[in-house]
Ligand SMILES: *[C@@H]1O[C@H](CO)[C@@H](O)[C@H](O)[C@H]1NC(C)=O
């Protein structure tokens with residue numbers, strides 16, 4: 001519906017300007033889609049029904065190779081039109097582009113209809129392995145599905161990608177890494193969390209993309225046109241055998257955790273050391289990541305670090321009351337992979353994008369005295385928002401479902417502000433930054 005607009009527009013520059021102004025005005029009037037938060041993604045109409053009778057009043061630019069580079073500017077940020085290929089989307093909040101310049105890597109060419117837009121280059125923070133997995137998740141054909149016990153709201157699917165060997169045997173499990181977990185539309189924020197993880201150089205969360213499914217194998221609610229996150233299924237995440245505690249790779253109480261974080265030497269480890277395989281620096285990564293996203297349900301599932309609303313799960317499940325007795329508090333979702341037992345793996349990263357700045361949960365940072373270097377440097381550079389925007393742009397489905405740069409802006413600003421709060425915290429507490437371990 002938008003292509004004719006663009007074609008005419010290109011031929012008549014003054015009309016373009018007029019149309020752009022009109023569009024911006026209308027865009028400002030019509031409310032923008034709520035960014036991810038509020039417990040659900042935007043209810044969107046299915047792709048098959050673009051309602052031709054009522055053309056969108058705010059012609060969102062068509063994000064293809066010809067127009068993308070400049071199309072994602074937030075309103076009022078200038079309207080320079082870029083030409084040609086190979087240009088990257090103009091980075092959001094464009095004050096001084098210089099410190100944010102990175103060398104992109106070649107990554108095949110952009111094909112129309114691709115759900116991932118690398119446009120010949122990939123952001124340098126996405127590894128080749130990330131890109132392969134994102135491609136599998138975004139384009140792989142669903143060949144089977146499995147319910148995940150005790151998780152009614154997610155579905156594990158096996159994905160088949162061109163060129164893969166045909167899956168063999170009826171009981172295909174996911175041991176070969178060809179599966180994804182389809183979550184609820186409201187979990188789309190996990191895709192942003194994946195990009196945040198990579199932009200910060202943490203490399204602890206699992207690849208994720210947004211996708212709309214149409215496979216007849218899937219239940220109707222999965223094919224009704226809403227974007228859902230698909231997270232790569234890591235086949236070797238370790239879970240405790242204990243059915244009451246299978247959300248952890250090791251058991252760790254809050255007090256044990258705080259004890260473990262104390263600088264070595266002052267408290268010589270005697271006897272059993274919980275989660276001993278996990279390197280010390282991992283906790284700084286986790287704390288930084290969870291603070292930016294305000295993920296509570298690893299380090300503070302009881303919401304002890306802020307005053308929760310009565311409707312919060314931690315209140316409804318009577319967890320918050322336990323804050324009075326720290327000996328009862330435990331960490332959850334502390335997971336490692338068998339292939340890398342010294343590293344944490346971050347799953348279920350649905351944070352709290354709407355969590356108010358006045359109530360930020362600093363308990364997440366408690367006891368941490370070292371933080372990862374690359375992540376802190378990225379926060380200091382002031383480039384977090386722009387890099388994230390550039391990274392999210394790769395995921396066409398996420399980008400479009402959230403209203404592009406304008407729709408994502410508030411969310412990215414929130415993350416940047418939390419980053420600044422974190423930097424102030426480091427400074428005030430004289431905390432050190434250490435070189436990253438791989
Ligand atoms: C941080 O270091 C300064 C200067 O060394 C010192 O005055 C201040 O008390 C320290 N603050 C904390 C919280 O340790």
Ligand SMILES: *[C@@H]1O[C@H](CO)[C@@H](O)[C@H](O)[C@H]1NC(C)=O
Pocket residue numbers: 127203340438
């Ligand atoms: C990122 O993590 C993956 C999987 O844990 C690992 O294979 C890879 O080497 C890591 N990349 C970097 C740059 O550390």
